[in-house]
Amino acid sequence: MKISSRGKYGTRALLDLAQHNNESPVQLKDIAQRQQIPLAYLEHLISPFVNAGIVKSIRGARGGVWLAKPPQEIKLKEVVELLEGSIAPVECVSNPMECPRSEFCATRDVWGELEQAINAVLESTTLKDLVERQRQKEQSKGVMS
Amino acid sequence: MKISSRGKYGTRALLDLAQHNNESPVQLKDIAQRQQIPLAYLEHLISPFVNAGIVKSIRGARGGVWLAKPPQEIKLKEVVELLEGSIAPVECVSNPMECPRSEFCATRDVWGELEQAINAVLESTTLKDLVERQRQKEQSKGVMS
DNA sequence: CAATTGTTGACTAAAATAATCAACTTTCTC
DNA sequence: GAGAAAGTTGATTATTTTAGTCAACAATTG
Numbered sequence: 001m002k003i004s005s006r007g008k009y010g011t012r013a014l015l016d017l018a019q020h021n022n023e024s025p026v027q028l029k030d031i032a033q034r035q036q037i038p039l040a041y042l043e044h045l046i047s048p049f050v051n052a053g054i055v056k057s058i059r060g061a062r063g064g065v066w067l068a069k070p071p072q073e074i075k076l077k078e079v080v081e082l083l084e085g086s087i088a089p090v091e092c093v094s095n096p097m098e099c100p101r102s103e104f105c106a107t108r109d110v111w112g113e114l115e116q117a118i119n120a121v122l123e124s125t126t127l128k129d130l131v132e133r134q135r136q137k138e139q140s141k142g143v144m145s
Numbered sequence: 146m147k148i149s150s151r152g153k154y155g156t157r158a159l160l161d162l163a164q165h166n167n168e169s170p171v172q173l174k175d176i177a178q179r180q181q182i183p184l185a186y187l188e189h190l191i192s193p194f195v196n197a198g199i200v201k202s203i204r205g206a207r208g209g210v211w212l213a214k215p216p217q218e219i220k221l222k223e224v225v226e227l228l229e230g231s232i233a234p235v236e237c238v239s240n241p242m243e244c245p246r247s248e249f250c251a252t253r254d255v256w257g258e259l260e261q262a263i264n265a266v267l268e269s270t271t272l273k274d275l276v277e278r279q280r281q282k283e284q285s286k287g288v289m290s
Numbered sequence: 291c292a293a294t295t296g297t298t299g300a301c302t303a304a305a306a307t308a309a310t311c312a313a314c315t316t317t318c319t320c
Numbered sequence: 321g322a323g324a325a326a327g328t329t330g331a332t333t334a335t336t337t338t339a340g341t342c343a344a345c346a347a348t349t350g
Binding site for chain 2: 007036087090091101106110113118120121130137
């Protein structure tokens with residue numbers, strides 16, 4: 001039940017993009033540096049978002065990437081699923097055919113509830129929420145020092 | 146965010162044990178057969194439960210395993226954690242020292258909420274609940290045929 | 291044209307997963 | 321007490337996933 005580095009890195013990358021929204025394109029190398037993600041790895045993490053139309057990009061000098069939609073319209077669920085695949089904790093929840101036991105399996109029910117719970121969190125959180133939270137954290141950091 | 150075969154198999158095994166509670170010891174090979182788990186693998190899945198004192202065992206002819214506590218006192222959280230380790234979706238949620246960003250990381254907050262959500266489900270479900278659910282499923286199966 | 295930056299695909303090392311096997315210990319039954 | 325039955329343990333293995341690297345390429349700017 002772990003989120004992989006893909007998921008962690010990728011989410012951080014999109015938060016970074018949301019923080020630098022409505023500026024000029026953000027360069028991958030800057031995201032990589034700020035979020036401490038290997039650049040060559042980050043390239044592969046951004047690509048699914050571009051394919052899904054969540055992120056736009058432009059190549060060449062002064063190129064970069066940016067969000068195709070306002071941050072409040074991008075739910076964490078999309079983000080995580082693009083990185084990690086279905087959030088269902090077991091295959092048979094989304095695809096009952098996969099296991100002959102599905103129909104009468106009590107444990108499967110619980111995994112289904114787990115999916116619901118996870119889904120509720122990820123559906124209710126947008127990149128905008130993340131940006132705001134991050135801002136609050138930065139503020140209290142400032143107050144402390 | 147997947148549950149491994151360990152988790153799936155092990156949970157099924159404990160449900161099976163709960164179903165056959167207050168009978169004579171249940172043999173691993175019977176669990177293996179009913180739950181469709183490779184016997185040699187099941188042996189390794191049961192061992193953590195024995196070590197944790199949730200399952201008791203006796204060797205030799207007519208030996209077997211059984212629950213050390215009534216099913217309603219065994220939460221799925223214990224079961225899953227013994228099989229898969231901490232349910233925290235990222236290490237830094239349970240162990241902030243692990244990442245220097247922890248203190249001011251907004252994404253970490255969300256992973257924390259995810260843990261809470263997962264925790265709520267697994268804390269509120271016991272083996273007894275599973276047994277009852279399974280019984281209901283078996284009943285409706287009977288009605289249908 | 292040269293520098294910059296994203297895109298893509300091939301490749302690899304390391305770790306986790308899902309077993310399997312064999313030797314061993316305990317217990318029961320005859 | 322012998323032998324079969326059953327759980328215990330540790331070593332080993334094949335496969336898959338993960339995390340990352342590298343290099344060639346394509347597009348864009350100045």
